Amino acid sequence: MSFDPRTAETAIERPAPLFPRQFQQDRTLGLVIGVLCFLACLCAVAALASDRAASGWRRELGASATVQVRPKAGETPSEAADRAAEALAGAKGVAEARALDREAAERLLEPWLGKGNIPDDLPLPRLVVVDLDRQHPADAAALNQALSAAGVDASVDDHGRWIADVRRTGDIARAAALGALLLFAMTAGAVIAFATRATLQTQRDVVEVLHLAGAQDRFVVKLVRRRFAILAGQAGLFGAATAAALAALMKLFGGENGLTPVLPLAWIDLLAVLPCPLLAAAVAAIAVRRAAMSILKAA
Amino acid sequence: MTRHGADFAMAEPASADTPVVSFQGVGMRYGRAPEVLRDIDLTLTQGSFHFLTGPSGAGKSSLLKLIYLAHQPSRGLIRLFGQEAATLPRAALPALRRRMGVVFQEYRLLDHLTVFDNAALPLRVAGGRFDEYRQDVIELLAWVGLGHKISAMPATLSGGEKQRLAVARAVVGKPDLLLVDEPTGNVDQEMGRRILRLLKELNRMGSTVLVASHDVALVEESGSPILTLKGGRLGGPQDGPLP
Numbered sequence: 001m002s003f004d005p006r007t008a009e010t011a012i013e014r015p016a017p018l019f020p021r022q023f024q025q026d027r028t029l030g031l032v033i034g035v036l037c038f039l040a041c042l043c044a045v046a047a048l049a050s051d052r053a054a055s056g057w058r059r060e061l062g063a064s065a066t067v068q069v070r071p072k073a074g075e076t077p078s079e080a081a082d083r084a085a086e087a088l089a090g091a092k093g094v095a096e097a098r099a100l101d102r103e104a105a106e107r108l109l110e111p112w113l114g115k116g117n118i119p120d121d122l123p124l125p126r127l128v129v130v131d132l133d134r135q136h137p138a139d140a141a142a143l144n145q146a147l148s149a150a151g152v153d154a155s156v157d158d159h160g161r162w163i164a165d166v167r168r169t170g171d172i173a174r175a176a177a178l179g180a181l182l183l184f185a186m187t188a189g190a191v192i193a194f195a196t197r198a199t200l201q202t203q204r205d206v207v208e209v210l211h212l213a214g215a216q217d218r219f220v221v222k223l224v225r226r227r228f229a230i231l232a233g234q235a236g237l238f239g240a241a242t243a244a245a246l247a248a249l250m251k252l253f254g255g256e257n258g259l260t261p262v263l264p265l266a267w268i269d270l271l272a273v274l275p276c277p278l279l280a281a282a283v284a285a286i287a288v289r290r291a292a293m294s295i296l297k298a299a
Numbered sequence: 300m301t302r303h304g305a306d307f308a309m310a311e312p313a314s315a316d317t318p319v320v321s322f323q324g325v326g327m328r329y330g331r332a333p334e335v336l337r338d339i340d341l342t343l344t345q346g347s348f349h350f351l352t353g354p355s356g357a358g359k360s361s362l363l364k365l366i367y368l369a370h371q372p373s374r375g376l377i378r379l380f381g382q383e384a385a386t387l388p389r390a391a392l393p394a395l396r397r398r399m400g401v402v403f404q405e406y407r408l409l410d411h412l413t414v415f416d417n418a419a420l421p422l423r424v425a426g427g428r429f430d431e432y433r434q435d436v437i438e439l440l441a442w443v444g445l446g447h448k449i450s451a452m453p454a455t456l457s458g459g460e461k462q463r464l465a466v467a468r469a470v471v472g473k474p475d476l477l478l479v480d481e482p483t484g485n486v487d488q489e490m491g492r493r494i495l496r497l498l499k500e501l502n503r504m505g506s507t508v509l510v511a512s513h514d515v516a517l518v519e520e521s522g523s524p525i526l527t528l529k530g531g532r533l534g535g536p537q538d539g540p541l542p
Binding site: 012014015016018020021205206208209210211212213214215216217219297 | 396
């Protein structure tokens, strides 16, 4: 057969990958990484949403206080409550203070005692609801000082305990999300390290020929790393896109708050999935390097 | 075509006086089995051309393995290009290996790569750029009679074609030391002569060549010095013909 160099040159356009493609293994690995990335992205979006919910609750609780008034001798509860509301309304850092009448106090008890089950002669604590100035809210001490100055016997609940609980819950949710993300990353790393070992084991002959041709360990590692980093990046893109699509559906069809008031999704939360492909590729690169170098050095 | 790879600077250049290969009292064994090579003393000077002969199982391939650093000696001293091989760190081995070209008896071609990619492997490993080596590799493949098969996969090649491809891969980087294990085992006489001419040509260009062969006709025809392995011990060198 005659040889034409020009034909030969056009037949060879670029070098082939030195490691043979393993379609079955790559597909399975891609699926596993993709699912892990999908879960990690959902986790990140949920963490952002729960953080927003916690912030909202903290803001609401911190913007008001409740004062329980104890009437003095010869004073009716309503009078005491009105006096307390008046004293608090003029205090610095208070936007509005209003005394709850008996009917309002009964409504607060209805969930526990039922409607119409509260006897008329049952003494009820009288409450004053205080809306605080959003910019410069008064603290419990300032409210107590205003009440003392007006000679009102009352106790102030600035919702501090609830705020602390909400903050702690938010912190736990954030830490749990971060822990879950780390766990997903470690799982992905372990899976890729396993696949690296399998690849180097099944392609032992290729590795040996490369070494005999003068390849450094890092050259071999680079080949495997490139392959798995690309695979993980693609799987990360798939997982991130799927998670973003699901979150968008939740936002669109989940009602006013995105899904529930507990998880108020915002469109901007979807941006949290953007780093996923890059992170997946980085995790793969690190996992391959560690696994491959240890295998090659031990060989 | 570049003669050396990217980090050849790590290896000492062999001067005319420095033996390319030097063995002193070298032994070799596989696992705990008895030694297959014993008390090997061998010196290959730069630019020399030797045949290594001996009956099957005499240890020809094992001797080549020691030279291309695929196996550790059980005793003795091996120096390659002036460097003591046993004390070299693992990271220094690739630089030495890139100064060698090896034609393996069983070819060791990569089945998932085309003829072109197999032949270009040493250049690629040495960091060569595809655009720079493409033409050289195509010409070399044409020279060994594989120009029309550059896109073929090794599985579709005959034994002789595989052998020629293995030779092309070994010589593509114009190595300082060329080790050839049974180069004519699967080729016809004409191709055998052609391969020998290629080896001689590379030798004339400065490559040190060691050819392990039991092809008596080829060895006698070449008129090159002969090293004979028998029972794991080395005799010679002697100038052909074979006794």
